[in-house]
Every structure is written in C-alpha cells, then in structure tokens.
Amino acid sequence: MAASRQISRRPRAAAVAAVFVATLAWAGPSYALFEDDEARRAILELRQRVDALMQSSQRAGERSGDEVSQLRRSLLDLQSQIEALRTEQALLRGQNEQLMRDVGELQRRQKDMAQGVDERLRQFEPAKVTVDGREFQADAAEKRDFEAALAVFRSGGFADSVPAFGSFLRQYPQSGYAPSARFWLGNAQYATRDYKEAINNFKALLAAAPDHARAPEAALSIANCQIELKDTRSARKTLEDLIRTYPQSEAATAAKERLARLK
The missing domain is CATH 1.25.40.10 (Tetratricopeptide repeat domain)
Structure with a gap:
C-alpha cells in the first residue's frame, strides 16, 4: 500500500515538475516579450502555483499515511479481539469439561444411591430360611x-x-x-x-x-x-x-x- 502511495505521488510530482519545466521553457523564449517586472511577477506566480501543487500532493500523501495508520490500528484491535475470543473459548472449553466431569460424578452417585436403595429394600423383603x-x-x-x-x-x-x-x-x-x-x-x-x-x-x-x-x-x-x-x-x-x-x-x-x- 505504501508503494501504491509512492507511485501515486510520483505522477503528481512529475506532473508538477513537468508543468514547471514547461512553464520555464515557455517563459524562456518569450522572456523578451515582457518587461523585467512582469516577468518576475509571472515567475513568482508560477512558483506559488507549483508550491501549492506540491503541498496539495504532500497533504494527499499524509492523508494516505493516516489511513494506513488507522488500518493498522484496526488490525491490531481485530487481533486483540481474536485473542480475547480464543481465551474465552479456552475458558468455555475448560468449563464444559468440568461440567461433563460433574455430570459423570452425579450419574455415578445416582447409580450408587439406586443400588443402596435396592439393597435396603432387599433387606426388608422376605428371604428363604431353614431352621x-x-x-x-x-x-x-x-x-x-x-x-x-x-x-x-x-x-x-x-x-x-x-x-x-x-x-x-x-x-x-x-x-x-x-x-x-x-x-x-x-x-x-x-x-x-x-x-x-x-x-x-x-x-x-x-x-x-x-x-x-x-x-x-x-x-x-x-x-x-x-x-x-x-x-x-x-x-x-x-x-x-x-x-x-x-x-x-x-x-x-x-x-x-x-x-x-x-x-
């Protein structure tokens, strides 16, 4: 992306330079057509335009840099959220495993209780004896x-x-x-x-x-x-x-x- 910004700035800079060179080339042969004060004013105006174009190009580049910084921050936030989700998932997995163990223990206790009840009931049931x-x-x-x-x-x-x-x-x-x-x-x-x-x-x-x-x-x-x-x-x-x-x-x-x- 940085390369694309550099590429995008280069045509703008090149265009500005080309305009400046072209203006100078135009001003050179025609310099004799203007008086010294007029020529000087024309050159100053041209330079001001070139500076304005250069500043505009620079501000565009700065804006692109801000966008990249914002994108990086967004990516970091997203990565932090992903890590938080992974941590939460690991915690939920641990809780689920503990829940399964608790369910297994509860089932075992219920089975033991049922067996105990059956044994106590059998104690009250008549049994065959010989005397x-x-x-x-x-x-x-x-x-x-x-x-x-x-x-x-x-x-x-x-x-x-x-x-x-x-x-x-x-x-x-x-x-x-x-x-x-x-x-x-x-x-x-x-x-x-x-x-x-x-x-x-x-x-x-x-x-x-x-x-x-x-x-x-x-x-x-x-x-x-x-x-x-x-x-x-x-x-x-x-x-x-x-x-x-x-x-x-x-x-x-x-x-x-x-x-x-x-x-």
Whole structure:
C-alpha cells in the first residue's frame, strides 16, 4: 500500500515538475516579450502555483499515511479481539469439561444411591430360611430378632432370653420361627425352674407343630418338668405317649430309660 502511495505521488510530482519545466521553457523564449517586472511577477506566480501543487500532493500523501495508520490500528484491535475470543473459548472449553466431569460424578452417585436403595429394600423383603429342618420365608427383622434371642440363650443368659423369646412370639405369632422359639423359651424357663410355664410352651409347640423336629424333645422336656414338680403319674403318661408317637427318635430311647427309673 505504501508503494501504491509512492507511485501515486510520483505522477503528481512529475506532473508538477513537468508543468514547471514547461512553464520555464515557455517563459524562456518569450522572456523578451515582457518587461523585467512582469516577468518576475509571472515567475513568482508560477512558483506559488507549483508550491501549492506540491503541498496539495504532500497533504494527499499524509492523508494516505493516516489511513494506513488507522488500518493498522484496526488490525491490531481485530487481533486483540481474536485473542480475547480464543481465551474465552479456552475458558468455555475448560468449563464444559468440568461440567461433563460433574455430570459423570452425579450419574455415578445416582447409580450408587439406586443400588443402596435396592439393597435396603432387599433387606426388608422376605428371604428363604431353614431352621430345625423347616424351610419358610422370613423378613430380615424377624430373622434378626430370633437369632438375637437365641444368642442370649446360648451364652447362658437363660433369664434374659425368656423375655426375648416372649417378645418375639408376641411380635411374630405366625412366624415360621415360632415352634423353635417356643422350644427354646420352654428350655429357658426350665433352666430358671419355671416348670409350669415351660410345660405350657412345650405343649403349645406340640399342638401347633406335632411333626416339628423339636417335637420329641419337647415331649421329653414336659416329662422332665413333671418329674421336677413331683407329678410322677403325669410324667409316666407323657413318656409313654412319647415312645408311642415318636418311636424312632432319640427322645424315645431316653424316655424308655426314664420310665425304667420311675417308681
């Protein structure tokens, strides 16, 4: 662009010079036609015109220089805007990447929460259990309470296990654990010498589940309670019924030995 301005100024300067030379050439041969004062005035006027043309050409060149400077400033402003846009784009890209990471973390947490909820729900769903040869459905709380009471009994806390099993039977009267709970409750009462209540619970087991795995032992325990109560006649009848009802059981073998010792 600077070259174009130089080229544009050159024709103007050349034109001015040509006019000046032509004027001088015209003035030279004709110099004799004018008087000295007139010639001098003509030359001064011509020089003034040439100076005016030169100044006009220079101002045009200055204007072109101003345009170039303004264009350069515009280009610098545009470049600054481009750099600002690049910086903003990089910032937005970083924010987008962070947002994607946050979304991924949120999705992972939601998945973990869903799995946790499913696991907690499964804890409340009935599960298949097997106790004393019987298979049935029991929920988590039911299973937990029975096992807690049984743990107290097995640790030797017979007195403490009595209210634990009693509470279980009141809370879960239709539970599949009920016959086993009554058996262990009767044993806990026998251990604490509450023979009458023990007899009631053993009889309740036999009435509700005569085919239960613990039924023969419950019958033998009834006889033992009756012996402790000095009710020999009732004990003898209980042992005879046990031998007749459960002849193949180990309790029946023990019952035969007890009968032989009873007087």
